[in-house]
Amino acid sequence: MSENLEVVVVGAGMFGSAAAKYLARAGLKVLLIGPAEPGGEEAFSQYAFSAHFDEARITRRLGWDAVWGTTDARSMDRFRDIEAESGVEFFRECGSLVVLARSIAHRTDSMLDQCRRNGIPVERMSEDAMRRSFPELGILHMAGGTEGLYEATQAGYINPRRLVAAQIALAATAGAQVRRAAVTAVEKDVSTGSWRLGIDDGTVVHTQQVLLATGAFTNHNNVLPGGRRLAIHAFTEPNLLFEVDGDQLDRMRSLPTVVTVDPADTGDANLSLYLLPPILYPDGRWYLRIGPGMQPFVEELRTVEAMASWYAKQQITPRQWASLTNLMQQMVPDVKPVSVRAAGCIIEKTPSRYPYLGHLDDDPTISVAIGGNGHGARGSDEIGRLAALTVLGERWDCPIDQAVFAPIYAEHDAESTGERPDFLKPPFGLC
Ligand SMILES: Cc1cc2nc3c(=O)[nH]c(=O)nc-3n(C[C@H](O)[C@H](O)[C@H](O)COP(=O)(O)OP(=O)(O)OC[C@H]3O[C@@H](n4cnc5c(N)ncnc54)[C@H](O)[C@@H]3O)c2cc1C
Incomplete structure (x- = not known):
C-alpha cells in the first residue's frame, strides 16, 4: 500500500494531521x-499518548506575543472553513476572557496593540465591568488589581479530538494514506538516501522524506535518528473536573473560557490558571475544567517511566488537588459540584517556548513539528502548514522569522543551574 512514498508524517496528532493535509494538497504522495486513540481497558503505550485526547482546548486570537498571536490567529481564521470542508464541527465560539494583574499593564498594552494591528476586536475590562458581565466569576486579588481582555468573537474552545478527525479526513480526501500504527525505528539508508521506517506490526516503510510530529514522548520513542535527543521538557498537566448540573449548569453555560496571568513569584500560591465552561464529556456529564499555570506543583517528568506512569494512572497528587481546588474556589466561588474528578495529561516545553519546525542536522529529508508548549492546539493548523512548507522547501510565507522555530538539541539546552528556568518563572504567559 505504501510504495514510492514521498513523505511519511509520523504522528497523527494535532500538528501531524494538519501537516499531512497540506502536504497531500501540495501533490505529494503522503x-x-x-x-488511533486507545479505547476501554487497552494498556497505555507511549506511542499512543496524545495531548489531544480530550474534549476542549482554549482558543483565542489574542496572543501573549507576536509568534503565538500569529500562528493562533492564522489557524483560527481557517477553523470555520475546516469545519465546512470536512463536515466535522469542532469550534464553539463562547468567547475568551484573559484576566491579568494591572502590574503588567505594559504587557497588556502590547497585546492590545498587536490585536489592533491585526484587526482582532478585544475589549479591555475593569474589575467592575468583569463583575457585571460575568457574575459567576470571582475577581482574583492580584498585584495592582486585575483587569480583563475579552474577545467575544472567534474565540472560545475547540474539541481537539474532532479537529484532528477533521484534518485526517481532509488529508485523506487530498490523497494521503492513513495508517493506524506506531513507528518504532527511523533510519536513513546511506546508499539510496531514502528513509526506512520500522512499524510496530513488523513491517517496513520506505520514503524519501520524513516529518516527525510525535509530541511529548518524542525523545523516548526511537524516532529521532542516530539516538539524538531534542531539548524537550515534559511536565505533569493536572486538571480537576467539577461536575455541574441543574441550575448551576444553566447559569455557567454562558461563561467564556478564562485564563489568568499572575506575575507574582509566590510558588504554589500563584493565581495563574485556565478554566473551561461546562463541557459535555463522553460519560454524559457536564464538567467545568480547571488547570494551572506552571506553579511548582506542576512537576517535571524526567524519565519515560515517570511519563508513562503519570499518564496511565490518571490521578493527580494531593498537593495538585488542593491547589486546583483553591483556585476553583477563588475563580467560581459559588460552584457546588455534584462530583469532582481528576485528569492527568502531559505538556512539553521547549527552552525557546516555541514549537520546533525545521530540519534535523541540516538534512532537508528529515523535519520535525514538535513542541506545543501547552498551547499548541489553537495554532495547530498554521503550525502544520509551516511544517509542510519546511518539508517542501518552499518559500517561508509567514511574518515570523523561521529561525524562531529552529530545533534545539538536548546537548545545547542550557545547563541546569539549580535555579528555575525562565519557563517556570511567572508570568507564565497565556495557556
Ligand atoms: C491538559 C492540557 C490542556 C491543554 N490546553 C490547551 C489549550 O487550552 N489550548 C491550546 O491551544 N492547547 C492546549 N494544550 C496543548 C495542545 O493540546 C498540544 O500543544 C497539542 O496537542 C500538540 O500537538 P502535537 O501534534 O504536538 O501532539 P499530540 O497532539 O500529542 O500528537 C502527537 C501524536 O504523535 C503520535 N506518536 C508519538 N510517537 C509515535 C510513533 N512512534 N509512531 C507514530 N505516532 C506516534 C501520538 O500517538 C500522538 O497522536 C493542552 C494540553 C494539555 C495536555
Whole structure:
C-alpha cells in the first residue's frame, strides 16, 4: 500500500494531521502514520499518548506575543472553513476572557496593540465591568488589581479530538494514506538516501522524506535518528473536573473560557490558571475544567517511566488537588459540584517556548513539528502548514522569522543551574 512514498508524517496528532493535509494538497504522495486513540481497558503505550485526547482546548486570537498571536490567529481564521470542508464541527465560539494583574499593564498594552494591528476586536475590562458581565466569576486579588481582555468573537474552545478527525479526513480526501500504527525505528539508508521506517506490526516503510510530529514522548520513542535527543521538557498537566448540573449548569453555560496571568513569584500560591465552561464529556456529564499555570506543583517528568506512569494512572497528587481546588474556589466561588474528578495529561516545553519546525542536522529529508508548549492546539493548523512548507522547501510565507522555530538539541539546552528556568518563572504567559 505504501510504495514510492514521498513523505511519511509520523504522528497523527494535532500538528501531524494538519501537516499531512497540506502536504497531500501540495501533490505529494503522503503516508500519515500514528495510532488511533486507545479505547476501554487497552494498556497505555507511549506511542499512543496524545495531548489531544480530550474534549476542549482554549482558543483565542489574542496572543501573549507576536509568534503565538500569529500562528493562533492564522489557524483560527481557517477553523470555520475546516469545519465546512470536512463536515466535522469542532469550534464553539463562547468567547475568551484573559484576566491579568494591572502590574503588567505594559504587557497588556502590547497585546492590545498587536490585536489592533491585526484587526482582532478585544475589549479591555475593569474589575467592575468583569463583575457585571460575568457574575459567576470571582475577581482574583492580584498585584495592582486585575483587569480583563475579552474577545467575544472567534474565540472560545475547540474539541481537539474532532479537529484532528477533521484534518485526517481532509488529508485523506487530498490523497494521503492513513495508517493506524506506531513507528518504532527511523533510519536513513546511506546508499539510496531514502528513509526506512520500522512499524510496530513488523513491517517496513520506505520514503524519501520524513516529518516527525510525535509530541511529548518524542525523545523516548526511537524516532529521532542516530539516538539524538531534542531539548524537550515534559511536565505533569493536572486538571480537576467539577461536575455541574441543574441550575448551576444553566447559569455557567454562558461563561467564556478564562485564563489568568499572575506575575507574582509566590510558588504554589500563584493565581495563574485556565478554566473551561461546562463541557459535555463522553460519560454524559457536564464538567467545568480547571488547570494551572506552571506553579511548582506542576512537576517535571524526567524519565519515560515517570511519563508513562503519570499518564496511565490518571490521578493527580494531593498537593495538585488542593491547589486546583483553591483556585476553583477563588475563580467560581459559588460552584457546588455534584462530583469532582481528576485528569492527568502531559505538556512539553521547549527552552525557546516555541514549537520546533525545521530540519534535523541540516538534512532537508528529515523535519520535525514538535513542541506545543501547552498551547499548541489553537495554532495547530498554521503550525502544520509551516511544517509542510519546511518539508517542501518552499518559500517561508509567514511574518515570523523561521529561525524562531529552529530545533534545539538536548546537548545545547542550557545547563541546569539549580535555579528555575525562565519557563517556570511567572508570568507564565497565556495557556
Ligand atoms: C491538559 C492540557 C490542556 C491543554 N490546553 C490547551 C489549550 O487550552 N489550548 C491550546 O491551544 N492547547 C492546549 N494544550 C496543548 C495542545 O493540546 C498540544 O500543544 C497539542 O496537542 C500538540 O500537538 P502535537 O501534534 O504536538 O501532539 P499530540 O497532539 O500529542 O500528537 C502527537 C501524536 O504523535 C503520535 N506518536 C508519538 N510517537 C509515535 C510513533 N512512534 N509512531 C507514530 N505516532 C506516534 C501520538 O500517538 C500522538 O497522536 C493542552 C494540553 C494539555 C495536555
